[in-house]
Amino acid sequence: MRVIRKYANRRLYDTQQSRYVTLEDLRHLILEEEPFRVEDAKSGEDLTRTILLSIIIEQEQGEGESEVFSNDLLAQLIRVYDMTSPLPLSxxxxxxxxxxxxxxxxxxxxxxxxxxxxxxxxxxxxxxxxxxxxxxxxxxxxxxxxxxxAPDSQDESPDEAESSGKTKSSDKNDKTPG
CATH class of the missing domain: 1.20.5 (Single alpha-helices involved in coiled-coils or other helix-helix interfaces)
Known part of the structure; x- marks a missing residue:
């Protein structure tokens, strides 16, 4: 699994490729179904979920009609968090x-x-x-x-023809008067 480190300056560093990456780069990894884990550079804490949410926010705010989470849906999700027994929504x-x-x-x-x-x-x-x-x-x-x-002799192998007494040479070339 690829490890991405997040530094205090909010930069993300891909340890496998030894370079800094953006949220867009991580989005491409997701689309390519490449597993990765984002961790805090100092503490090692898993920040993958937070980064994934950031990618979603970026996509929701992007241009075009890629909005997945309407205001109503987001409000409903907040209500689910407030339930005494939350639904297994995840x-x-x-x-x-x-x-x-x-x-x-x-x-x-x-x-x-x-x-x-x-x-x-x-x-x-x-x-x-x-x-x-x-x-x-x-x-x-x-x-x-x-x-x-076709005559039966054509179906026979040369060995079978000899054992039955028939040979191609005797059939074709033995036309001597007897």
Whole structure:
């Protein structure tokens, strides 16, 4: 696991790459599913959760329509913290988010397949499969007919032909009058 150290000056140092990193760099690590741990440089305290929350805040404040946490949702989350018996919200959100991400990946893969396989491409592939099937079918039928018409000696190996008393040389070259 990659270790990131946070110094008093609020700078983050990647010990694996020996360089300072930004929250954006850490966001990319998350997107690449690279595990890391952020720790305080002096005490060694785990600050990963705080840094992850900072990344979320940065994304929420960024430009565009990437807002995930509406004011109403944030207010509801604060109310959950104030409950006498808090709901197992963390586990529920983790599982729900995991499910949503896996479904999104599956949909993206299906979309890529659909784009790659335009209707014309799908029809072309089906036509090729059909042609391959029919060629194999006709070739097999022709081969079966040839094998049925051929003398039995062609099916035998040279050793089998000798043991049965038939040899190719005697069949073809023994045309001497007797």
């Amino acid at each position: 586990r529920y959100l983790e599982q729900g988010t995991r499910l949503m991400l896996s479904q999104q990946k599956r949909m993206q893969n299906q979309w890529k397949q659909a784009v790659r396989n335009s209707p014309i491409e799908v029809m072309r592939e089906l036509a090729e499969e059909n042609m391959h099937f029919w060629k194999n079918t006709f070739n097999k039928t022709d081969q079966d007919a040839i094998e049925q018409d």
